[in-house]
Amino acid sequence: MDLVTTALAGNRRAIARLMTLIENGQEAARNAIAQLYPYTGRAYLIGVTGSPGAGKSTLVSQLARAYRSAERRVGIVAVDPTSPFSGGAILGDRVRMRDLFTDPSVFVRSMASRGNLGGLARATADVVKVLDATGFDPILIETVGTGQAELDIAQLAHTVVVVVAPGMGDDIQAIKAGILEIADVLVVNKSDCTDAERTAAALEMMLELGSGHGARRSALSSDFMRVAADDASQSAAAATDHWHPLLVKTCALVGEGIAELVEAIAHHRQYLETTQELGLRDLTRLVNELERIVRDDLMKALLNGIDQVSLSDLVARVVAREIDPQTAARQLIG
Amino acid sequence: MDLVTTALAGNRRAIARLMTLIENGQEAARNAIAQLYPYTGRAYLIGVTGSPGAGKSTLVSQLARAYRSAERRVGIVAVDPTSPFSGGAILGDRVRMRDLFTDPSVFVRSMASRGNLGGLARATADVVKVLDATGFDPILIETVGTGQAELDIAQLAHTVVVVVAPGMGDDIQAIKAGILEIADVLVVNKSDCTDAERTAAALEMMLELGSGHGARRSALSSDFMRVAADDASQSAAAATDHWHPLLVKTCALVGEGIAELVEAIAHHRQYLETTQELGLRDLTRLVNELERIVRDDLMKALLNGIDQVSLSDLVARVVAREIDPQTAARQLIG
Numbered sequence: 001m002d003l004v005t006t007a008l009a010g011n012r013r014a015i016a017r018l019m020t021l022i023e024n025g026q027e028a029a030r031n032a033i034a035q036l037y038p039y040t041g042r043a044y045l046i047g048v049t050g051s052p053g054a055g056k057s058t059l060v061s062q063l064a065r066a067y068r069s070a071e072r073r074v075g076i077v078a079v080d081p082t083s084p085f086s087g088g089a090i091l092g093d094r095v096r097m098r099d100l101f102t103d104p105s106v107f108v109r110s111m112a113s114r115g116n117l118g119g120l121a122r123a124t125a126d127v128v129k130v131l132d133a134t135g136f137d138p139i140l141i142e143t144v145g146t147g148q149a150e151l152d153i154a155q156l157a158h159t160v161v162v163v164v165a166p167g168m169g170d171d172i173q174a175i176k177a178g179i180l181e182i183a184d185v186l187v188v189n190k191s192d193c194t195d196a197e198r199t200a201a202a203l204e205m206m207l208e209l210g211s212g213h214g215a216r217r218s219a220l221s222s223d224f225m226r227v228a229a230d231d232a233s234q235s236a237a238a239a240t241d242h243w244h245p246l247l248v249k250t251c252a253l254v255g256e257g258i259a260e261l262v263e264a265i266a267h268h269r270q271y272l273e274t275t276q277e278l279g280l281r282d283l284t285r286l287v288n289e290l291e292r293i294v295r296d297d298l299m300k301a302l303l304n305g306i307d308q309v310s311l312s313d314l315v316a317r318v319v320a321r322e323i324d325p326q327t328a329a330r331q332l333i334g
Numbered sequence: 335m336d337l338v339t340t341a342l343a344g345n346r347r348a349i350a351r352l353m354t355l356i357e358n359g360q361e362a363a364r365n366a367i368a369q370l371y372p373y374t375g376r377a378y379l380i381g382v383t384g385s386p387g388a389g390k391s392t393l394v395s396q397l398a399r400a401y402r403s404a405e406r407r408v409g410i411v412a413v414d415p416t417s418p419f420s421g422g423a424i425l426g427d428r429v430r431m432r433d434l435f436t437d438p439s440v441f442v443r444s445m446a447s448r449g450n451l452g453g454l455a456r457a458t459a460d461v462v463k464v465l466d467a468t469g470f471d472p473i474l475i476e477t478v479g480t481g482q483a484e485l486d487i488a489q490l491a492h493t494v495v496v497v498v499a500p501g502m503g504d505d506i507q508a509i510k511a512g513i514l515e516i517a518d519v520l521v522v523n524k525s526d527c528t529d530a531e532r533t534a535a536a537l538e539m540m541l542e543l544g545s546g547h548g549a550r551r552s553a554l555s556s557d558f559m560r561v562a563a564d565d566a567s568q569s570a571a572a573a574t575d576h577w578h579p580l581l582v583k584t585c586a587l588v589g590e591g592i593a594e595l596v597e598a599i600a601h602h603r604q605y606l607e608t609t610q611e612l613g614l615r616d617l618t619r620l621v622n623e624l625e626r627i628v629r630d631d632l633m634k635a636l637l638n639g640i641d642q643v644s645l646s647d648l649v650a651r652v653v654a655r656e657i658d659p660q661t662a663a664r665q666l667i668g
Contacts, residue, residue, distance in 0.1 A: 037658035293663040324371035
């Protein structure tokens, strides 16, 4: 049997080898993904994002346990290099999560150490496909909450959980910086802290003021999306984009509020399913992925067609301020 | 006189109009940039990044005042939507900065409200070119400290100042997340806080452990850079990449430590000038800009050559899991 068939049969080592092929960007991975692709689209994807130190990893591990107790097979993808799932945190965290690492119905993969951000997004999307095709559902994707990564997660996940820790100075400021706009569920973690009630109250007030979802909407209005998506799905977006983020208070370390979080996620899923938005998110995600691949491949094709001497020469003229970058780009393409 | 000539003569309204053209992405802006470009490359670019609430804006305003007292013409570009320079903060901040807004030798521009992140990076680079060509030097660029934005600033600026606020939970975690790797100067702001000494001590220890500059090095190893930059500059990078970030304690609100920060920046500049790294940073920045423009323009050219029906059809087949995104991308390009 080939690697893909073995992986589809549930062999963990085959699954891990596929992921390594993907991370190394090998041609074999392309063919494997093409073979796996018809089996994808079944898993529910949950993104968990937030500032470093907000308690994302502990929350992810508690969520995983909750889904395990409901006999679900759980995938965990950690894109955050500070996550215990990436080996990046203190040892105690990993010890507390040992049950997840040894559970045959849980698959943990870290994407922490991989090259540039563009490549990482592409590899992460493909690793999620492998977990999806091999029957892991839900798949929890943990990323550090920073600008572009947040937007990428919003496009990859069905439900985006944004974790805020009270009293860390990032509560109100983070909201200003747009984190509310991608949150489907907002978690105020460490609810034993004295500031939690204040933070939750402030968040609740801002939620009622009804900002939100601007970022996702702007993701839908990219050039590529405008051309690629037909009118029907675009008007569906306009019609159904009325979800108001749910607010959940947790103390992940002791498991408080986890049942409520699972319920909030289920509630959001139900919303997506009863409106047309589930399909729309799938569409958005795939169009964005297609766009990313097209961009990369166009660039590769261009580079293959240019000899190094003339490219170096053009760059030298830009550096000498003889020709500006936009004119240089036109010469390269033309 | 045309707009560019008027701007080059120092007319503030012409400068502002050029920036508006750039932000709106108009064709006229392309020609203007091409005309301005030979006058660029003279300003010293200082990036200021860090978590929301770390005090970046106050630090930028104090830096601007310090350079003004040395009779320099100062440009300020705020990419951070929470910055008072963008009108995003509380009124008190803006009142404290009124002197900067009314000083004819200071030019403040906010890039906060502009479209997608890719477009923002391109527009910011061009706005900096306008300030550079019209004689503002230094140019202070304030961005919110988040993953990709940090890397972009590192590529745009000659000196990157990373601001950390003690006791906000983001000190040690932020370092883990890689913020050290792009810092040329590390500022622990609000040195009146009780936690400042502890944070500074922890940072100093980590600096001595000698991590750092991995991110910049990896930026240099992109596909495009490998092809575009010749061997000489690459080996220069390897030879001179030995800067160890300086640590400065400030209390920006009352101006403490600002003189030391100005000195640290000057020290870093001297380092860049005595090694080959100043030219290398210029090269890196321009190559990255060229790459970004080439990517965008290739995509635009592709979209112009595709009819919407066949693109929508291809996307529909991807959504139906009949064809995977990579195969679809090949069909689009081929």
